[in-house]
Amino acid sequence: MKLQNYSPKEVSQAIRHLILDTVKPSNAGHITSSFSVVEILYAIYNYANINISNVGDKLRDRVIISKEHCRLAQVCVLAYLGLLDEKLLKEYCLDGGRLGHDLYNIICPAIPAIDIASGSLGHGLGVGAGMAYADKAHNIYVLCGDGELQEGSMYEALLFISQKRINNLVVIVDRNNMQIDNYTRNIINTSDNLKERMLSLGFDVVECDGHNSEELMRALKKSTVNPKCIIANTVKGKGMEFILRQFNFAKFHHSGMTEEEFKLVYGAIKNE
Amino acid sequence: MNNLENVANKLVHLLKKDKNVYVLVVDGWECYFFDEAKKHLSEEECSRIINMGIAEQNAVSFATGLALNGKIVYLVMFAAFLSMRAAEQLKLDVGFNNANVKLIAIHGGFSGPRIAGYSHYALEDLAILNTIPNIKIANIAHSECELDYYMDYSYRTYGPIYLRFDNPGASYIGLSYKVESEKISKLIEPSNSAFAILATGNMVGYAYNIIKNLNKVGIEGCLYSAHSIKPFDEKGLKKILLKNKVLITLEEHVSQGGLASIVAMYIAEHKPREVNFIPYVVKNKDYSRVLMDYDKTVHKMFNCEDIIFDISGVQNSKSQGKLKYLYRKQVFVDDQNRLNKVFNLVGIPLYKEIITNKKHKFYVGGIQFYTKK
Structure with missing residues (x-):
């Protein structure tokens, strides 16, 4: 069920709303990281060949979330598209719940669209490369973070993908310029010279606005000679950036919010 | 703090x-x-x-x-x-x-x-x-x-x-005792103890709760903290084994390579005496059964405020003829048996009766049980 009757802005608002609703019962989840990838994930799932009839198949297009903190956004986008039972969102991060970083379709049949368990950074790209290498008939989309590119294992995977010319794998980097503790430029700058670095690793690079659905679709459609890397420029906590002024960086990344703060954010999204 | x-x-x-x-x-x-x-x-x-x-x-x-x-x-x-x-x-x-x-x-x-x-x-x-x-x-x-x-x-x-x-955020147990490197520390050691608990890390706090609760029904137990895992205090362990017939180990670790494994190795190698050794470890069986059941059973079991041992859950899963899959919450059938074993060994033989007569609740060691009264 792809809801094309709504404007992109309405879709984004609805999904961000859903994210907040999902987080509220447990008050645990990476809200800001998830807010930066809402449009990206929505575009990928619209573009990829994943739908209700093939979601249970063993081989199909796959979307791998390597920056696992966005599992929250992923389940909300899936629920919005009807690929995941919306009732399950109520269990997010609660005791006995079926949604969390470490659960995936093989051990939990209720979430067929979620392909791997992860949680620690720098794993998804390598796993995605293996999936793409094994099944050339389908496309694998791997969403990474720019902070995640500090992991050495990411370069092991990138070099391998470029060497083996795994063209049915698309690397999408959510460049929000931030990691838990600070801006990436203040810790290890993996954001600013990203395009040059990916080019030198042998990728064809497409840059776009990560909050603009049209640009994202154009980037996904563009065919390339070498493996494709999409650099999507985003804002961490899109729509709720003002909270950073009240929180420190770590709190902004993954802390729960008070009733008051929730109200503020709900309001901000509405007026976005 | x-x-x-x-x-x-x-x-x-x-x-x-x-x-x-x-x-x-x-x-x-x-x-x-x-x-x-x-x-x-x-x-x-x-x-x-x-x-x-x-x-x-x-x-x-x-x-x-x-x-x-x-x-x-x-x-x-x-x-x-x-x-x-x-x-x-x-x-x-x-x-x-x-x-x-x-x-x-x-x-x-x-x-x-x-x-x-x-x-x-x-x-x-x-x-x-x-x-x-x-x-x-x-x-x-x-x-x-x-x-x-x-x-x-x-x-x-x-x-x-x-x-x-x-669990770095948890509060302190509020007991001061002597700590030395490469030695097992003694927290509680009454003269007429029925059993000993050798705990490590986080679980020392839980073990302290169990002993306090058992004291209320007149059962005394020893408590030791094995903070030094390597090098391990084998002399200290020998002393504990010679003093107690029942030794329970508690840790947040899989059965291989942790405290229980070190103790088992020592007992097997040196055979200091006949001892009932009951290790509480994470069962390293199958990742798909996400090991979180441990959180529900062992953790909550020893935390006296919480209702911990889901007896009804165990019966349900038995009646369906297979283990019930509750993600992060699965209850293993044999935990009840293990528990009975522990309490039989430490001298509380009435537990089976008490459980079957589910009328009134009471707590021992943080475990909710039922009595007739």
């Missing part, structure tokens, strides 16, 4: 005291540890706090380099990533070189954040570190005396040490 704040304070103190002390953090711990503290540190002192980013392997290698050039390096990171992601760096860089690196492993056992789940739990770290020469292991309980001792010990003793903190 909890362990996490306390460790941060100690590190700040060391930074001020000694110019050779460096504190390396990987992404995520700088804010937690030093957001406040940095305001009280000079620029030079701040420059000795280095954020290594999201790169565990490099963090361990870099720490080794500093240490080999004469610095005292404290490396703060998640136990799960330190022990498994950087395992080879621990072996070759830190262990093989006997580098003066103090590994502060946060969130040992099940204490990793729930939002992250299984990837952030460290249930294998003691086993991995146990196999690496030179690196000492201390699993620190929620106790000021253990923390103070080991922070001081690590500073004044040369060589690598792995300091494991389980």
